[in-house]
Amino acid sequence: MGSKASRAESPASPGAIFALIRGGAATTRREVARATGLAPSTASLRVEELIDAGWVSERTDGSMAGRPARRLAVNRDRGIASSISLGANHMSVDIADATGASIATRSIPYSAVDGPASALDFGCAQLAEIISESGSTAALLGVTLGLPTPIDATTGTATASIQAPGWDRLDILGELRSRVGGYALVENDANLLAVAALDTVPVPNPHLIAVKAGSRIGSGFVSGGVLHRGASGAGGEFSHTPTGAASVIACSCGNSGCLESVASGAAVVARLRALGADVTTVDEIVTLAGHGDAVIIELVRTAGSLVGEVLAQAVNFVNPHAVILGGAMSSIPDFVASVRAVLFQHCLPVVSSVLSIREIEDGSTAEGRGGIRLLLDAILSPDAIDADLTASRTAITHP
Known part of the structure; x- marks a missing residue:
């Protein structure tokens, strides 16, 4: 029954x-x-x-x-949940109490190409510092590490990529535990964005696609309120779909003209440099676009249109309630408008009639929020709580 x-x-x-x-x-x-x-x-x-x-x-x-x-x-004072997210040019560190309420957050310039050992040492030192400054005396429950590459959730291993060199050869979970203790998770950064977006869609158990458009492009897929990673961690990833355009940056996927190699922030930087502009980062593109630079606006619109064309295929396939955009490029209104225009142009009416497209709220902390939510869902699951209580009873019975 x-x-x-x-x-x-x-x-x-x-x-x-x-x-x-x-x-x-x-x-x-x-x-x-x-x-x-x-x-x-x-x-x-x-x-x-x-x-x-x-x-x-x-x-x-x-x-x-x-x-x-x-x-x-x-009990919000039971412990501290934490998240460290590594992007192409920055690192964010977030801590929250056991209910998920934010305690503190910080973002620090940092390059992912410095390698895993340096990144883990630096990130864990930043975590210890932010906890100390918060004044909390609660124990650290665990940490989620977000990386700009697909992660196999069953093994906790990273896929080899240009964005995160060296991480594929590392026991990431073991390295995290040895530095901070407690529970450890590792997850793709776009998946963390997708998890953070769950609370922004006003329907129960939503279907959504999250797109992180920064130096590179990543995406995550949630169906029925559940993050879908796929068989090897690349579920929801569409950024390596061929577009027919010519690549302007190298990509580890090997596909000529893949979306990331023609429409990412790094690709826009490369196009500008080819025109003689002294631009090196996506943050500079965001600033110049905000000042109305006509050349940059045109390149950004083109990038948004290319993203919209490829994204439309995924949207028509999965019929989500929302497409949530994150990353530095999504803070440029012309980029978002171009994605939206092309997406609605290429989507079936039955799909677009329920579709919302928007930038994620508080984008600078979104991945941290997603990491903390995943961590707490694991640590506070019924099985985990039962196991903790069983261990406590055993310790009392057999001191």
């Missing part, structure tokens, strides 16, 4: 009860008993175990008339 989706399996484990509390489906002991079908005394004992372990807090809610209720919530 099937059970209602709002009910946990009965008898519910402490981890399943924690999931109800974390999701807001049960915020009092009485609601826990009702949602699980457990006897109130049994439900209360399992809630107590979660409180004793530090995963749940219980506070009096004095906002309601009558007898104040005691509300259950994730």
Whole structure:
């Protein structure tokens, strides 16, 4: 016999009860008993175990008339979740409490070509510094590392790429754990953007495509609220699709005229330099476009149109609710407008009728938010909570 989706399996484990509390489906002991079908005394004992372990807090809610209720919530002070995201020319470091609420964030100029050992040392040092400056004394729960290359989620290994040289030869998770301890994840940066975009689409369990258009181009795909990585970590990636245009920068994919080699920020920089312009970074393109430079505006529009043409194939195939744009190029209105115009021109009416295209909110911290969300979903899963409580019981029984 099937059970209602709002009910946990009965008898519910402490981890399943924690999931109800974390999701807001049960915020009092009485609601826990009702949602699980457990006897109130049994439900209360399992809630107590979660409180004793530090995963749940219980506070009096004095906002309601009558007898104040005691509300259950994730204990925000249980630990710190963190994310380090490495781009082509920058690194961002973010920390949040156990509920995912941001504590601090910082972005630092940094080149991915400096190699993995240097990047990990620098990133972990920045993480330790930002935690110290926050004044928090909570333990570090774990870290997510975002990289500009496909990641095989089953092995935690990176694909060889120009954007992240040397990472494919590294035990990334092992290196992270040795530096910071706690739980470690590694994920493609565009996938982190896609996860961060989940909260920006006003429908439950949305379908979306996230496109990171910076020095390079990356993309991630979410279906039914679930990130899809594919068989080897390249799920949702369309930036190496041939366009028919001539490449202006080298790309590790080997395809002549692939989208990244003709329409990325690095490709626009290369076209400008060929015209004699003294431009070296995408940030300079953003600044000059903001000043209305006619040559740059035209090149940016062309790049946006090329992205829109290739993206339309993916949009027609998966029929998403939204296309979310991130990365430095997406901060240029003419780029976004060109992507939107071509996308709507090439999409089927039944597809475009439900489609929203926009730049992600707070783009500078989006990958960090996505990394922290993925990390907390792993650390705070029902199985993980149950395993933590089992380990605690074993330690008490066999000190």
